[in-house]
Amino acid sequence: MTVVGTSVRRADGDAKVRGTAVYGMDYTEPCALVVRVLRSSVPAARITRLDTSRAEKIPGVRAVATAADTPGLSGMLVLKDQTVFARDEIRYVGEPIAAVAADTIEQADAAIAAIELEVDPLEPVYDLEASLADDARVIHPDWESYETFLDGPRGGNLAWEARVERGDVEAAFASAHLVVEDEYRTPRQHQCSIEPHAAVARYEQGRYIVHTPTQFPFLVRGRVAELLGVRPSDVRVVVPAIGGGFGGKLDAMLEPMACVLARKAGRPVRVVNSRAEEQATCGPRENAIVRLRTAVAKDGTILAQEGVILCDNGANSSGETVACANLAPLALGGTYRIPSARYVSKVVYTNTVPTAAFRGVNGNYCVFAQEMHLDHIARELGIDRxxxxxxxxxxxxxxxVNGQQLDDAFLEQALAKADEIAPWEELTAARRPLRGVAVVPMTWITNPGPSGATVKLGEDGTVTVTCAAAEIGTGGVATGIRQIVADELGVPFEDVLVTPADTDAAGYDHGAQGSRTTFGTGSAALDAAAQVREQVLDVAGGMLEASPEDLELVDGHVGVVGVPGRRVSLAAVAATAMWSSGPISAAGKFVAPPVPFDAGCMVGAALTHFSAASYHAHLAEVEIDPDTGRVRVTRYVVVQDVGRAINPQMIEGQIQGGVAQGIGYALYENLRISDGVVVDSGLETYRLPTALDVPPIEIAILENPCSYGPLGAKGVAEPSIIPVAAVIGCAVADAIGTPLQSLPLTPFDVLAALRHRDQE
Ligand code: SMO
Known part of the structure; x- marks a missing residue:
């Protein structure tokens, strides 16, 4: 009996459904102090006076921290200019200026009110295009001096630029039958995790111990060390249950602040964001402008494409928006044959809250733009979409487009499968007013990055996996890795445990990002389990007086193949080894196949090439209410190549969640900023999709194994959000019969488009 390939129930599900799981925001420590943060109410200013002496004298106040308590900036992997607290200059509304740790919230509030702050306002820069103008005020004038590994073009308010060039673009445009040009604008989208950011820190024997619901414990460890001027080994990060990541819990957020306060106060401190702080200060998906210009032949063959992508970095960079700039060209040029291309992706500073990663990153708006644009081309040429x-x-x-050769490509297969489920000819033949349909193929990447895992066989026959992968709700750690290890060692699923992520206990792991947990950490765990298996066979061979080749691992036992009853339990094998040669354990690692290192930044190596490319097709049918402009998604089909389905039900869960988030991006979500202030400070005005907005999703899973994924598996969790806005946007445009250029497609926008159409 194997457990891989079955929909074994999620091991973390029961505690999460019953509310007994301890999330980051539930976690606390004895005598932990509460924290309030003084945040900027102005978008751009120089700090002329910051006096905390009155605040410090308030009873119950144990520590007040400002930029003076931190050493300032140092460069690390990618460009990073977000300090713990604003130093000298304020760059966005909501930027932390000081924080107070106190016995009670009332005392902390009183202390915040007693902090004396005087500022000289500066001219804010909000707009992406205005920010790049020659006369725009430069938001980081001293940033040429920031230490960084990046050596690409920077300057003015350009934080970073990624380019892909290929072929003879000019010649292709000159010879084209048709050239089509479009511009698309997309909004900020907030992750809206149910659990806000939270961190509990204590300072013990010269080390910082931080409990935080992070997706990437080793990144948080490194960032805390960098910002506090200590060694990474001086920081320990432990991960409780995580109530939603989606990219929003990759980089350090509250952790460095909690550490500074814990050291100053000599007591544990607990920082938890309010929903308003969460909405206003935690990096959402960046707003963007995508300009595309494409040369096509008469038969619709793409000859060349030019693309300019402007991504809003906000006021400071955590590195994510910058690093992901490399993904924009891949999102535009990874699905279609584009022989000549010139893509420029620019990350731009503005005086707004910094943006960060959100599931699918640049893919969501690049694929939206590309697909709307392709529909425009199809209309011009009179070719079926x-x-x-x-x-x-x-x-x-x-x-x-990056020159990477695809060793497999199942885009046609994905489109054919979608057609089997929802035949295109039938859907498009039965045209009805204000109903539209669209289908979109897509290739996406799995973040490779290295992972380590240790597998130990206990003297009771149970198996423990230690890794720093965080369970963010995808099921990869709590369930997927256990399935892989259980099969490799022939033990029941229930007998495999995975310890919570702890940077003191586990080897490096590249974090729960880009669908990589089961793929990367699962590979490392499989590697370690295979080594444990060798040791087990060796010891058991001696016990059974058989050669290891004649042994099999089944049901928690080692048996001699073909000799029923001649077997020993894994518990006996482990106990025997323990008293003679020592415990059975092994460390495994996952290192993805090398890719050319050409991006100028270390994470770029992963993000400039497709690793474990997966293939997708999404199909949507929509219906528009002519009176209200409301778009209803009436049918939704997802075909997804997963390499190997470790747990089909978990995969379906990821696809459903991705489509729901994508529907939000397509139709409702827009984190509005006015004069630098995030307007949507709560879920009253920030419209998330609900169950009523999401139709039943028809899912087909394809299995085209990846040669270096565990058991053939590819990354699963991230991609299902990416083509959703594209396919819904195309379907809405089809329903209205007029092109659309921006997201979200709210009822107001749809009504305006309808009126505009009727006036023409
Ligand atoms: S945006 Mo994600 O955590 O790969």
Whole structure:
């Protein structure tokens, strides 16, 4: 009996459903102090006076921290200029200026009110395009001096630029049958995790111990060390249950502040964001502008494409928006054959809250733009929209825009499967007013990054996996890795445990990002389990007087193949080894196949090439209410290639969640900022999709194994959000019969588009 490939129930599900799981915001420590943060109410200013002496004298106040308590900036992997507290200059509304740790919230509030702050306002820069103008005020004038590994073009308010160039673009445009040009604008989208950011820190024997619901414990460890001027080994990060990540809990947020306060107060401190702080200060998906210009032949063959992508970095960079700039060209040029291309992705500073990673990162708006644009081309040429895509999708052996050759390509297969479920010809033949349909193929990447895992066989026959992968709700750690290890060692699923992520206990792990947990950490755990298996066979061979080749691991026992009853339990094997040669354990690692290092930044190595490319097709049908402009998604089909389905039900869960978030991005969500202030400070005005907005999702899983994923598995969790806005946008445009250029497609926008159409 194998457990891989079955929908074993999620091991973390029961505690999470019953409310007994201890999330980051539930976690606390004895005598922990409460924290309030003084945040800027102005978007841009120089700090002329900051006096905390009155605040410090308030009874119950144990520590007040400001930039003076931190050493300032140092460069690390990528460009990073967010300090713990504003130093000299304020760059966005909500930026931390000081924080207070006190016995009670009332005392902390009183202390915040007693902090004396005087500022000289500066001219704020909010707009992406205005920010790049020659006469725009430079938000980081001293930033040439920031230490960074990046050596690309920077300057003015340009934080970073990524380029991909290929072929003879000018010649291709000159010879084109048709050239089509469009511009698309997309909003900020907030992760809206149910659990806000939270951190509990204490300072003990010269080390910082931080409990935080992070996706990437080793990144938080490194960032805390960097910002506090200590060694990474001086910081320990432990991860409780996580109530939603989606990219929003990758980088350090409250942890460095909690550590500074814990050291100053000599007591544990607990910082938890309010919903308003969460909405206003935690990096959402960046707003963006995508300009595309494409040269096509008469039959719809793409000859060349130019793309300019402007991404709003906000006022400071955590590194994510910058690092992900490399992904924009891949999102534009990883699905279709684009022989000549010039893509420029610019990350731009503005005086707004910094943006960060959100599931699918740049893919969401680049794929939206590309697909709306392709529909525009299809209309101009009078070619069926699905047919246009079939003519241009990449096939095995062809090159993506970065020059990477695809060893497999199942885009046609994904489109064919979608057609089996929802035949395009039938859908498009039965045209009805204000109903639209669209289908979109997509290739996406799995974040490779290294992972380590240790597997130990206990003297009771149970198996413990130690790794620093965080369970963010995908099921990868709590369930997927256990399934993989259980099969490798022939033990029941229930007998495999995974310890909570703890940087003191586990080897490096590249974090729960880019669908990599089961893929990367699962590979490391499989590698370690295979080594444990060797040791087990060796010891058991001696006990059973058989050669290891004649042994099998089944049901928690080692048996001699073909000799029923001649077997020993794993518990006996482990106990025997323990008293003679020592415990059975092994460390495994996952290192993805090397990719050319050409991006100028270390994470860029992963993000400039497709690792474990997966193939997708999404199909949507929509219906528009002519009176209200409301878009209803009436049918939604997802075909997703997962390499190997470790747990089909968990995969379906990820797809459902991704589509729901994508529907939000397509139709409702827009984190509005006015004069630098985040307007949508809560869920009263920030419209999330609900169950009523999400139709039943028809899912088909394809299994085209990846040669270096565990048991053939590819990353699963991230991609299902990416093509949703694209396919819904195309379907809405089809329903209205007029092109659309921005997201979200709210009832107001749809009504305006309808009126505009009727006036023409
Ligand atoms: S945006 Mo994600 O955590 O790969």
């Amino acid at each position: 699905r047919e246009l895509r079939l003519r241009n999708v990449l096939k095995a052996g062809e090159q993506m």
